[in-house]
Amino acid sequence: MTIDIAGLAAAALQQVSTELALPEPIRLSDETDLFAQVDSFTIVDLLLETEQQLEAALGRYVPLGDEAVFDAEKSPLRRWANWVAHIGARCHDA
């Protein structure tokens, strides 16, 4: 089964942004540094929302949280394209 990972990731971010009523919308591009724009609770919320949407789409759980997610240098959330690639890799590994 193939899914639009980039679309799903953006939808999850949109859902979290809406729930939090963020004052400024996050403008997404491949270079967007999400790690610098939101707090750690929002990141955990994004992980949870993305995992739930993945599970709904794939019918299986794909864990996205790991020790790199909150690493200031290594986090895939430092660059949106890297985050989408991270999700894709996790889907492949799971």
Next chain:
Amino acid sequence: MTPETGPAPGRAQLRFTQAVLRGLVTTVGSRTLHFAEEGPALGLSDAEIARLSRVIGLRARQIVPGSETTVDLCAASARRLLAGTGVRADQVQALIMVTQTPDHAAPSSAIALQHRLGLPITSMAFDMRLGCSGFVYGLCVAYSLVQSGLDHVLLCVGDVASRLVDPTDHAIAPIMGDAGAAALIGRGDSVATFEMYSDGSGGRALMVPNSGIRHVPDDEGKPARMVMDGAAVFNFTLQRVPALVRDALALAGREPGDIDYFVLHQPNRYILQNMQKRLGLPEAKMPMATQSAYGNQNAASIPGTINGFLADAFASRRLTALFAGFGIGLSWAACVLETDRIYCPPTFAELDDQ
């Protein structure tokens, strides 16, 4: 590690054959705080309250209503435990107290508790300053004492964490619950294995500044309240704990299917769910609701989970369990042990009459 070779070089791996857990009692603070009601007072919006409820699992917590201390909670648990197991105070030969919220910097709270419980002066009593890894660390020391010849050892663990944090800090205040638990360790033929870790390089991820003798310029002016770098603690947990569980199983020569319950420290729902899925553990074997009902119980979270959600199981049948604690220090530890119909009543939500 094998019985013939001992621990692997440089590893704190321990194996016991003559100590068993005989009983567990947990007493929590009697005041219930509901997060939905607390949130506005902490300056949180409805959206933030909903988010934290969903992500962290915050629902309610139990705290002490007044000036009660960890020693008070542990004393109540210990008295109930001794009465329930039929062990007299004068039979207890050692008391270990694991807490970050002692009555005083000195003397140790364990010795104060020794006096309150009426333990003989021929007993030994000492504190261990640990948090969320503290129950497993303390249990290891208690098992060591019994393996070395003692008959009855009391392990008391807990914190009045609500009094250790800034009540206006919305990142940490609504998480903390107050609890004091007591465990009785005695002699018996049973195999238990322990695996212990420590990493002081992560000490500032979770700490209480200006609370001791050392003066740190970076901490100038900071109140002596617990502060947490959430991202660093999250990283630490996901990096260390899955490997801890796998290593503990390997040390014990067990497969996940051999374990009846995985009782982990309860920091927040996301972390526990993430680990449960990554380790491939059935949800029924890994309770995850303690923090939602009682708050983060620190060193008491493992007994708190057992008394809170698994009391009937531990009281009614023989079980093989894995306990894993992780947190401040940084420190992390796990054990695999067997229990056989231990004294294990449901959690008490008030002090006893004494």
